[in-house]
Amino acid sequence: MKKIKRVYVWEIPVRFYHWLNFLSVTTLAVTGYLIGSPLAIQNSAEASFSYWFGTLRFVHFVAAFVFFFNFLFRIYWGFAGNKYANWKSFIPLSSKAWKEMLEVLKLDIFLRKGKPLRSTGHNALAGLTYFITFLAFLFQSVTGFGMYSAMSNSFFPKLFAWIVPLMGGDFAVRQWHHAMMWVFVIFAIVHVYLVFYHDYVEGRGIISSMGGGWKFVEKKD
Amino acid sequence: MSEVPTIYEHMRMKGYSRRDFLKFCAWITAFMGVEASGLGKVVRAMETKPRLPVVWFHFQECTCCSESFIRSSHPIVADIILDKISLDYTETLQAAAGFQAEEALHQTMKKYKGQYLMLVEGSVPLGEDGVFCCIGGRTALDIVKEAAAGAKAIIAWGSCASNGCIQAARPNPTQATPVHKIITDKPIINVPGCPPIAEVMAGTIVHLLAFDRIPQLDGLGRPKAFYSRRVHDTCYRRPNYDAGLFVESFDDENARRGYCLYKMGCRGPVTYNSCGVIKWNNGVSYPIQSGHPCIGCSEESFWDNGPFYQHLASFPGFGIETTADDIGLAVGAVTVAGIAAHAITTNIKRKNLINQEIAESKKEGGE
Ligand code: HEM
Ligand code: SF4
Numbered sequence: 066m067k068k069i070k071r072v073y074v075w076e077i078p079v080r081f082y083h084w085l086n087f088l089s090v091t092t093l094a095v096t097g098y099l100i101g102s103p104l105a106i107q108n109s110a111e112a113s114f115s116y117w118f119g120t121l122r123f124v125h126f127v128a129a130f131v132f133f134f135n136f137l138f139r140i141y142w143g144f145a146g147n148k149y150a151n152w153k154s155f156i157p158l159s160s161k162a163w164k165e166m167l168e169v170l171k172l173d174i175f176l177r178k179g180k181p182l183r184s185t186g187h188n189a190l191a192g193l194t195y196f197i198t199f200l201a202f203l204f205q206s207v208t209g210f211g212m213y214s215a216m217s218n219s220f221f222p223k224l225f226a227w228i229v230p231l232m233g234g235d236f237a238v239r240q241w242h243h244a245m246m247w248v249f250v251i252f253a254i255v256h257v258y259l260v261f262y263h264d265y266v267e268g269r270g271i272i273s274s275m276g277g278g279w280k281f282v283e284k285k286d
Numbered sequence: 287m288s289e290v291p292t293i294y295e296h297m298r299m300k301g302y303s304r305r306d307f308l309k310f311c312a313w314i315t316a317f318m319g320v321e322a323s324g325l326g327k328v329v330r331a332m333e334t335k336p337r338l339p340v341v342w343f344h345f346q347e348c349t350c351c352s353e354s355f356i357r358s359s360h361p362i363v364a365d366i367i368l369d370k371i372s373l374d375y376t377e378t379l380q381a382a383a384g385f386q387a388e389e390a391l392h393q394t395m396k397k398y399k400g401q402y403l404m405l406v407e408g409s410v411p412l413g414e415d416g417v418f419c420c421i422g423g424r425t426a427l428d429i430v431k432e433a434a435a436g437a438k439a440i441i442a443w444g445s446c447a448s449n450g451c452i453q454a455a456r457p458n459p460t461q462a463t464p465v466h467k468i469i470t471d472k473p474i475i476n477v478p479g480c481p482p483i484a485e486v487m488a489g490t491i492v493h494l495l496a497f498d499r500i501p502q503l504d505g506l507g508r509p510k511a512f513y514s515r516r517v518h519d520t521c522y523r524r525p526n527y528d529a530g531l532f533v534e535s536f537d538d539e540n541a542r543r544g545y546c547l548y549k550m551g552c553r554g555p556v557t558y559n560s561c562g563v564i565k566w567n568n569g570v571s572y573p574i575q576s577g578h579p580c581i582g583c584s585e586e587s588f589w590d591n592g593p594f595y596q597h598l599a600s601f602p603g604f605g606i607e608t609t610a611d612d613i614g615l616a617v618g619a620v621t622v623a624g625i626a627a628h629a630i631t632t633n634i635k636r637k638n639l640i641n642q643e644i645a646e647s648k649k650e651g652g653e
Contacts, residue, residue, distance in 0.1 A: 101597060101598065101611070102549075102597070102611070103530055103532060103548070103549065104530075105532070105534050105549075106530055106531075110529075112525035112526045112528070112529040112531055113525060113529075114529070115529040115530065115531075116528050116529055117529065117530045118527060118528055118529060118530035119528035119529070121530075215516055215519075215558075216519070226505060227505065229505060229506075230505035230506045233586045233587060234506075234556065234585045234586045234587070235516075235555070235556035235557070235558075235585070236553065236556040236557075236582060236585055236587075236588070236591050236599070237586075237587070237591075238556075239555075239556055240591075240598065240599055240610065243598065243610050243611075244601070244610035244613075244614070246614070247610065247611075247613070247614025247617065247618070250614065250618055251614075251617055251618060251621050254618065254621050254622060254625065255621060255625070258625045258628075258629075262628075262629075262632065265632075265640075266632070266636065266640075268643070268647075
């Protein structure tokens with residue numbers, strides 16, 4: 066008979082980060098998409114009476130700052146937090162991690178049940194995937210603030226101005242910033258599905274773990 | 287009069303009054319973005335400095351930069367700066383030809399070694415050892431290298447010389463290359479645009495003349511005075527942009543009302559230039575004022591960033607009309623379909639297993 070115990074996996078800062086990230090990325094993707102293809106609002110009012118596109122961009126920029134500093138905070142927590150939040154759990158350093166990845170792939174793609182997954186925090190494949198999304202966060206932040214530096218006198222966005230000459234100009238920066246949005250969209254779809262899937266096949270409470278912080282694992286006798 | 291006449295003296299000889307001279311200085315100083323107190327410096331420099339020897343090369347280009355320059359709204363620009371004072375060599379305007387022209391060039395390069403200003407119009411082909419552009423039997427590459435060695439500074443006129451322009455558009459058969467990628471040990475000022483605005487060209491030269499140093503440059507080597515703001519930042523249609531009022535097609539009501547051209551592919555938001563401020567042809571108009579979106583002619587690869595009338599460019603490698611959005615949407619659809627298939631298969635394949643586990647858990651729960 067299986068014995069189950071509870072483990073406190075995701076501390077409050079991790080959960081706070083996760084949901085703030087969810088909110089800001091969603092806001093950024095929606096407002097960003099609309100910046101790229103604005104709705105056709107036909108009205109005969111004078112321009113001085115409305116400012117919706119300006120507001121839309123403003124929301125994008127506010128969300129961008131929230132997103133960026135939240136991301137920085139998460140990096141910090143990768144050093145300060147518990148072992149499940151540690152930066153090492155994102156990078157497959159051991160052969161054990163690579164073996165686990167294989168197991169996860171078998172489970173996810175071939176729907177085969179191998180040995181039960183041992184990781185309590187992220188499984189190795191999820192960890193690596195999140196690491197790649199962190200790189201995407203970085204890319205989006207650098208290109209975003211790089212573009213933003215053209216419309217700001219503040220020192221902070223100017224720190225990113227180097228990306229513009231590097232990519233050959235604002236147009237290229239904008240194109241890649243836009244294209245990268247789709248990486249976020251696709252990631253979100255797959256991520257949400259896989260969380261449901263693993264909750265279903267593993268029965269360890271992975272969905273609720275990002276709410277209350279607890280996961281359920283088999284007790285070793 | 288000094289032995290080598292100064293610019294001011296040249297102007298007087300040409301019949302310009304002192305008043306004309308001062309007006310010109312004030313005008314060009316304002317364009318250069320130098321503060322009012324800098325005017326004295328400009329005037330003084332013009333009064334005391336001898337002519338600056340200049341050689342102007344034409345390589346892979348269409349001469350639109352020269353055309354733009356000689357059409358400057360101020361007569362003194364063409365008359366004095368270009369024609370009478372400084373130009374020791376330029377294929378387009380000089381009277382000499384053939385051997386004489388080459389002779390003049392070499393004289394200047396020898397006599398003023400380390401002092402002359404080198405202006406380059408056009409890109410330099412590197413393919414096939416550079417045979418795509420030869421003058422007097424020598425390749426552009428050869429000439430650029432030789433001339434640059436003795437130049438004080440280089441100005442790259444126009445998009446060809448500063449970022450390659452149409453010759454460098456994919457697939458760039460001649461390997462057209464901008465000057466700054468060939469010469470790396472000299473100060474180079476990029477003055478992009480197809481063509482650049484005449485006043486921007488004149489302002490750049492006068493800055494060098496008056497202050498004897500390179501104007502402040504941005505990350506892409508462009509003078510900040512003219513290229514620090516986007517066309518979009520100084521566009522008079524900007525209130526329509528902020529209000530979300532866009533032209534949807536060239537013949538709609540919105541176009542007539544003068545709404546923003548963003549959705550018609552306007553490159554104003556990604557293009558650094560002074561068109562909105564200085565404008566063209568004596569400040570008469572500029573593309574956006576005439577109802578046409580900016581095509582970003584002063585930005586690198588603007589020919590490849592097409593189609594012009596579309597906000598998003600076609601995605602590299604996916605055909606002309608395919609944008610990042612089309613690809614993203616397609617990948618998204620495939621993902622969703624894959625997930626649906628996965629979910630169904632999971633339930634079929636693992637039904638027994640799950641049922642077994644449900645039964646087990648019931649037992650464990652002691653129900
Ligand atoms: C998840 C992260 C983000 C996503 C999905 C996203 C998405 C987008 C998209 C799709 C666009 C429209 C591009 C176009 O014109 O076609 C855009 C524009 C822009 N984004 Fe982001 N973005 C993100 C993060 C950021 C960040 C961190 C910044 C930093 C300030 C930023 C700044 C900008 C700027 C300046 C623009 C151009 C807006 C304009 O000039 O009108 N973005 N974004
Ligand atoms: S017309 Fe072009 S430059 Fe002018 S506000 Fe619209 S997008 Fe900007």
